[in-house]
Amino acid sequence: MKPRKIKEKIYYVGAPDWNRTLFDALIPLPDGTSYNAYLILGSEKTALIDTVDPSKKDVLFSYLADIVHIDYVISHHAEQDHSGSIPYVLEKYPSAKVVTNPKGKELLKSHLHIPDERFITVNDGEELSLGDKTLKFIYTPWVHWPETMVTYLVEDKILFTCDLFGSHYATSSLYVEDEKIVYEAAKRYYAEIMMPFRSIIQKNLEKIKDLDIELIAPSHGPIYNNPNFIINAYKDWISDEPKNIVVLPYISMHDSTKIMVDYLVDRLIEKGVNVEVFDLAVADIGKIAMALVDAATIVIGTPTVLAGPHPKALYVTYLANVLKPKARFVSVIGSYGWGGRTLEILKSNLTNLSVEIINPVLVKGLPEKEDFRLLDELAESVYSKHKDLGIVS
């Protein structure tokens, strides 16, 4: 393949991964993903911006077939889906240096065993001249590892952002063609990878807000030729204001909990509260994470199993806790047979969230009249809390 031209002397040399179905051995990928690398041919120096997952290194090298010399490999992030092919690039280009920050160097050394002498480290704000093109490095730590940084190509107004603004979307298009599709793919990416670092991203967006950006070139998914589309989506996702949504992941073995879930969902809808319901036996964890991006309230539905919550309910609670969504309220509903520590265990797994717990509704066996009344009360509490936030009328 010939490198794909983006602008004069700037090329795409990355790889779509059409058939990848799982990321981080965790999040389903309905639309695959891509590992983007970019080649910049300056008048004096040549730079490769990141590489690709090692499983796709042949694609990268087919793009580089006619490139006889590379001076710099810019490494924004030491994770192997971007850095994993760096050792092969260094082998093919013996005088190439890896350009990264000191933390990146440390992580690349430990993860890929790249020798000390192959590195050049750069400071926050430092520039590197390629002759007629200038790379400016901007540290953006903790989006989502400690070493993450972005690069601004000054003359061409391109911001290379690596994982920041990325989307899980394999496409043959260089640029975003359908913003609705990419919005979903970028939100899936944000929900799993970026959401835990919401407040840090707020600070990092401040750092890049004065740059004159024509293109945002991430390391996953298509290039944004309308940068405001993804910047505005991020501003919404990282904001502290939740939306009028209850996320309700549940599991039920013999339907008692499910009857409660169905009843509560109907009552919430009647009150104008939006609900996103997920049966944990079959749900896409990525979709749950996406729903958590905006939700004001989380309600976990679980029976008591072996003296605690069903393991799948515990798993989703743990996940919500580490993803640190902006939710303000949590409750639990479910059925038990004789007793256990369901509530206690769930609460002890929510310590990262500063949420108010709304009275849980745990019922013995099949729910009856009084239990439905308690569910009415729960729906009313959720509604009035959302009303106090001004997110439902």
Ligand SMILES: Cc1cc2nc3c(=O)[nH]c(=O)nc-3n(C[C@H](O)[C@H](O)[C@H](O)COP(=O)(O)O)c2cc1C
């Ligand atoms: C494998 C298994 C383990 C259970 N362990 C407990 C338990 O430790 N404490 C308890 O109160 N009920 C226990 N139960 C009973 C269920 O919590 C009870 O039947 C409940 O109504 C099931 O809700 P569901 O219909 O939503 O699945 C257990 C049930 C099963 C199938």
